[in-house]
Amino acid sequence: MPVNWEALVAEAIRRRKAERMTQKEHAALASVSIPTMLSFERGEQTLSLGKAFDILRVVGLIEEGGGKGSQENFVQVAFERWRELVRPLPSDSPARFQHGWYRLDYALEGDLKALEPYQLLPMMREQKLNNTGWPMFVAMTRDEFEPYERDGVLECWLKPAEGGLERRLNDPAHCDFWQASPSGRFVLLRGYQEDGADTFEPGRVFDTTLPIWRIAEGLLHSSRMARVLVKPGKSPVHVKFSILYTGLAGRVLRSWANPLADLFIEGGAARSDEAMLQTESAAGDIEGSLTELVYPMVVSLFDRFGVTGLSKDRVEAEIRRFEKSGMVG
Numbered sequence: 001m002p003v004n005w006e007a008l009v010a011e012a013i014r015r016r017k018a019e020r021m022t023q024k025e026h027a028a029l030a031s032v033s034i035p036t037m038l039s040f041e042r043g044e045q046t047l048s049l050g051k052a053f054d055i056l057r058v059v060g061l062i063e064e065g066g067g068k069g070s071q072e073n074f075v076q077v078a079f080e081r082w083r084e085l086v087r088p089l090p091s092d093s094p095a096r097f098q099h100g101w102y103r104l105d106y107a108l109e110g111d112l113k114a115l116e117p118y119q120l121l122p123m124m125r126e127q128k129l130n131n132t133g134w135p136m137f138v139a140m141t142r143d144e145f146e147p148y149e150r151d152g153v154l155e156c157w158l159k160p161a162e163g164g165l166e167r168r169l170n171d172p173a174h175c176d177f178w179q180a181s182p183s184g185r186f187v188l189l190r191g192y193q194e195d196g197a198d199t200f201e202p203g204r205v206f207d208t209t210l211p212i213w214r215i216a217e218g219l220l221h222s223s224r225m226a227r228v229l230v231k232p233g234k235s236p237v238h239v240k241f242s243i244l245y246t247g248l249a250g251r252v253l254r255s256w257a258n259p260l261a262d263l264f265i266e267g268g269a270a271r272s273d274e275a276m277l278q279t280e281s282a283a284g285d286i287e288g289s290l291t292e293l294v295y296p297m298v299v300s301l302f303d304r305f306g307v308t309g310l311s312k313d314r315v316e317a318e319i320r321r322f323e324k325s326g327m328v329g
Contacts, residue, residue, distance in 0.1 A: 008061065009043050015059035025083065028103075028246055029076050030054040033274050071107040071185055071240065078179045078187045079103070085157050085177065095160050095175035097191040099203035100247015104136065104214070106222040108184030108283065110237035112229045115182040117149040124154075124180060127224040129217055136188055136217055137178050147180075154180045171196035184229060184237075186222070192247070194256060206251040206270065209258045211301055212318045215243060215277070215294050219286050226283030237283040241293075242276065245301065249273040253305040258321075267305030275301050290323075291316040 016026050027037035032051050040047055040055050056062045058076060086096050125139050139147050139156065147156040157177045160170045172191020180186045193210060195202035219241060226237035253267030277297040281289065295315045302310055 005045060006043055008056070009041060012056055012059050012061060013041055015061070019059070021083075024246075026055070026058055027274075028244070029058045029079050031072070031075075031242075031244060031276060033272065071105065074107075074179075074181065074185045075103070075105050075187050078177075079189070081155070081179070082157070082177045082189055085159075089160075093160060094170055094172045094191065094196070095158075097172050097175075097189075097247075099172070099192065099195045100245075100251075101172070101189055101191050102214075102246070103187065103189050103244045104218045104242070105185075105187040106218065106239055106241040107186075108222065108226050108229060108237050108239060110184075110226070110283075111231045111234035112182075112184050112237070113231055115229070117152060117154045117180075117182060120154055120180060120182050121147055123228050124225070127221070127228060129220055129224075134174060136214070136221055137180065137186065138176060147178075152181070153185075172202075182229075184225075186225070188218075194251075197256070203247065203250055204252065205254050205256055206248060206305070207256045208253055208302075209255065209318055211245075212294060212298055212315060213322045215297055216290050216319055216322050218243065219279075219281075219290065219293055223283050223286040230283075238280065239283050239286065240278075240280045242278045243297070244277075245275045246273065248275060248304060253302065253307060267302060267307040270304050271306065272304050275304050277301060290319050294319060 016023075021029075023037050023041065024034060027034050030037070030051075032054055036047065036051055037055065040052065053062050054072075057072075086093070089095055092098070121139060124137055128135050128137075128139070137156075138158075145156075145158060147154045149155070155178070158175050160175055172195045173193035174196075176188065176190050178186070178188040192202075192206075194200075194205045194207055197205075219239075222239045222241060226239060230237050248270035249272070251270050253270075277300055279293050279297060281293055286293065291312065295310075295312050298315055299310050
């Protein structure tokens with residue numbers, strides 16, 4: 001039957017509001033930009049079918065088949081779970097990431113070992129990277145912070161609290177939420193380190209070096225997990241990697257975290273509120289190809305701030321600094 005587009009859009013809006021979901025949250029769940037979300041809700045028919053499906057899928061107006069889109073579904077379910085966890089928190093809680101956040105996810109494609117979630121946790125601890133002060137997919141051992149199994153996946157949420165060690169968690173960059181599946185699906189949600197600084201207002205600065213370090217760290221994490229999850233003697237694992245930055249509007253690009261780094265680049269105000277960056281590679285090639293993988297993503301990200309002509313050599317120099325900061329290999 002012909003599709004009544006106006007009625008479909010109206011139903012999507014009704015369902016979004018019934019879920020108390022903002023347009024910004026809906027856009028993030030669908031991995032589309034806010035302008036795309038606004039165009040959809042105005043009933044414009046210039047959107048690609050794929051983006052329209054992504055928006056409709058979030059509110060249950062598209063039936064999911066198996067296989068294709070599984071990683072996107074995994075990420076959306078994880079994001080909805082995070083929203084459920086932070087909903088009772090005060091509006092100014094750092095765990096709400098009110099000034100923006102970034103979401104890193106990857107999928108391992110290949111013949112993987114059949115594991116239970118509890119078997120995945122020690123593997124993740126063994127493969128932890130020590131290149132940054134707060135590693136991705138951090139897995140503490142204290143009861144209140146230790147990852148736990150939920151609906152067949154490992155889940156970790158570092159809820160902010162007062163006093164002792166918990167005081168460090170009263171910062172957007174440490175209130176992590178992540179999920180990991182034995183099927184090779186991983187997603188991490190984290191606020192910006194810049195938004196916990198005392199030298200400027202939250203939501204005003206976007207650092208030049210932190211994205212390079214974090215993208216490299218995420219790629220290496222995927223490579224290491226592929227190494228331990230693949231069945232012995234099986235074909236190499238392929239990695240599909242994505243990172244979404246939100247809350248860029250109102251920020252300017254500055255060399256803040258490492259002001260003495262070779263990558264001293266400053267840009268203007270962000271020209272868009274979001275940036276979705278993606279790449280893919282054979283897992284075994286990642287460690288030796290970090291610059292080739294990271295560089296195009298950083299170029300695309302910095303372009304949002306009006307920076308052009310970024311040299312690959314400068315990005316490579318920063319990646320070398322990242323590698324020397326810990327134990328890579």
